[in-house]
Amino acid sequence: MLTTTPTILDQIRAEKTKISERLSRLDTDRAAVATRLTDLETAERVLSRVSKTPPARRTTSAAAAEAKAPTASRGRGRPPRAAASASTSAGRKSSAPSLGERVLALATGRTQPELYLACPNDRPNHVGIAVQRHLRAGRIQERDGKLFATSPAT
DSSP states (O other), X not given: OTTHHHHXXXXXXXXXXHHHHHHHHHHHHHXXXXXXXXXXXXXXXXXXXXXXXXXXTOOHHHHHHHHHSOGGGGOOSSOOHHHHHHHHHTSOOOSSOOHHHHHHHHOEEEOHHHHHHHOTTSOHHHHHHHHHHHHHHTSEEEETTEEEEOOOOO
16 A cells, blocks of 8 residues: 555646646647737727728628729729819709708707717717807807807898
């Protein structure tokens, strides 16, 4: 019985060594995976800043249409002046009202944060710019923190 006790202790030590080696390998694997995850999150943030629409709002049809579009029309920024004026030169108005027109219509005693909520598809800074533009032009008046559209002078 005395000879089996050291043998058992040696086996236990060998198992402890194996377990500690495996744990150290798992720890290095975990560190590598954490580094990759950080890199992927960084790449995702960069791509979301660069892309035209956020990934959550992008539809598959929009992605397919973008893939089919010719490469020459994929430029950034505003369209050329001739193309921009061609749509308005015929004297027709677009069917959807512009942000400025919507802000002017919504200025019925609402505060600026309420206007932000009333325009969920628009960026708050764009709504604020439209409000400031109307304030400077005198189309909107601010009274007691609320915005009111002024009646047009006839």
